[in-house]
Amino acid sequence: MLAKRGRLEFPWVDTPPAGEAREVAPGLLWARLPLPFRLNHVNVWLLQDDDGWTVIDTGCATPEILNVWEKLLAGPMGGKPVRRVVATHGHVDHIGLSGWMVSRFDADYVGTFAEWMWARVSHMHDVPGSNDAHHSHLVRNGFDDSVAQKLVTSRHRFIDLSSPIPAWITEIRDGETVRLGGRDWQVIVTRGHAFEHASFYDRAANILIAGDHLLPKISPVIAVYEMTPKADPLGDYLESFPSFSDIRPDALVLPSHGMPYHGVHDRILELREHHDRRLDATIEFLRAPRIPIDLARVMFPHVEGPDNIGFALGETLAHVNYLVGRGKVAEERDASGRIVYVACA
Ligand SMILES: [Zn+2]
Structure with a gap:
């Protein structure tokens, strides 16, 4: 059965149950x-090799996901070992259990260098200066000191959703071909959602x-974080699209969240x-000067809770930095010295 949404077609209408796999x-x-977030699942891909399995992404380190992996390993994976753990990128829902899996099977860890290094740094407590950098980033953008403190602390929960990141890596780079599961995959490295996100195309x-x-359904998080406050991830993201221009239009796309399409x-x-609509909205909201957190609140009116407004701030700044870089929005200071953004006339 085939489902449609607009011009997208979905070859499957239901998902494999937890602990089972679909070819x-x-x-x-x-x-x-199953993920312990509002985004409640992540898709992973299991590729059969002669000598065992290649696993693409692993989910977070939670008892539920470990339990699902035990079922997959014993069931559809037939008790054969995992030889390679490939990371599309370093976010915790993708690499949280890679360290566990790599050490359990003495498997190779395969990914891009920047994502591995980013994960090593950001999935570790007490990296010198990182809490202060996060806190001052939030305060600079309009959060109260106490809320900023809470957000810095709550970030640590993400760290605890990861087993130790593997200590060494088999690096892959843009344009290379890697052989996984008896197939040749072209590596496509793009920026925007992450620093060196890897997609894989079997031509x-x-x-x-x-x-x-x-x-297929949600737009990936494109956000500015405290480590790179001047970054332009939205520009990076929009500029990444030509990297996919020679993919055939009828390709089967296997996304990490949602249904294959x-x-x-x-x-x-x-x-x-x-993003064009969001950029236009950003300019409209900045006809009068606003501090960043107030802009985030009007751009994401339904977002509640400090954690989510933290994410909203990151996405808002991605649109602001894009517009500042193109001379459409200016950064100024208000009477009390706070950063405000305002649309250029
Ligand atoms: Zn991600």
């Missing part, structure tokens, strides 16, 4: 892991493992239009 192409299995079978970069180029158009 989406010969030797390529889809499994879903012969016309399958794209897209990670979080091209999700056809229509990669239509989805790219939708994502571009979404």
Whole structure:
């Protein structure tokens, strides 16, 4: 059965139950892991090799997900060992159990260097100066001192959702071909959602493992964080789309969240239009000067709770930095010395 939404087509209408896997192409299995967030699942891909399995992404380190992995390993994976753990990128829902899996099977850890290094630094408590940098980033953007303190502390919960990040890596780079599961995959490294996000395209079978970069329903988080407050991740994201231009239009896209789909180029158009609308809205909201946190509140009126407003701030700053970099918004100071942004006339 085929489901449709706009110009996207979804070859499956239901998802594999927890602990089971569905073959989406010969030797390529889809499994879903439950996440302890509002985004309540992540898709992982299991590729059958002669000598065992290659696993693409692993989920967070929670007892529920460990339990699902035990079922997958004993069931659809037939008790065979995991030889390679591949990371699309370093976010905790993708790499949280990679350290556990790598040490359990003495497997190779495969990923891009920047994502591995980012994960090593950000999934560790007490990296010198990191709490202070996070706190002052939040205060500079309009959070009260006490709320900023809470957000800094709550970030640590994410660290505890990861087993120790593997200590060494087999690095992959943009444009390389890697052989996984008896297939040749072209590595496509893009910025925007992460620093060096890896997607994988099997040209012969016309399958794209897209990670979080091209999700079918939600737009991936594009945010500015305290480590790179001047960054332009939205510019990076929009400029990444040509990297997918030679993917065939009918490719099967395997995303990390949501359902596998056809229509990669239509989805790219939708994502571009979404951000164009958000950029226009940002300019409208900045006809009068606003401090960043107030801008985040009007851009994300339904967001509640300090954690979520923290994410909203990151996304808001991505749009602001994009516009500042293109001379459409100016950074100024108000009477009390706070940063305000205002649209240029
Ligand atoms: Zn991600």
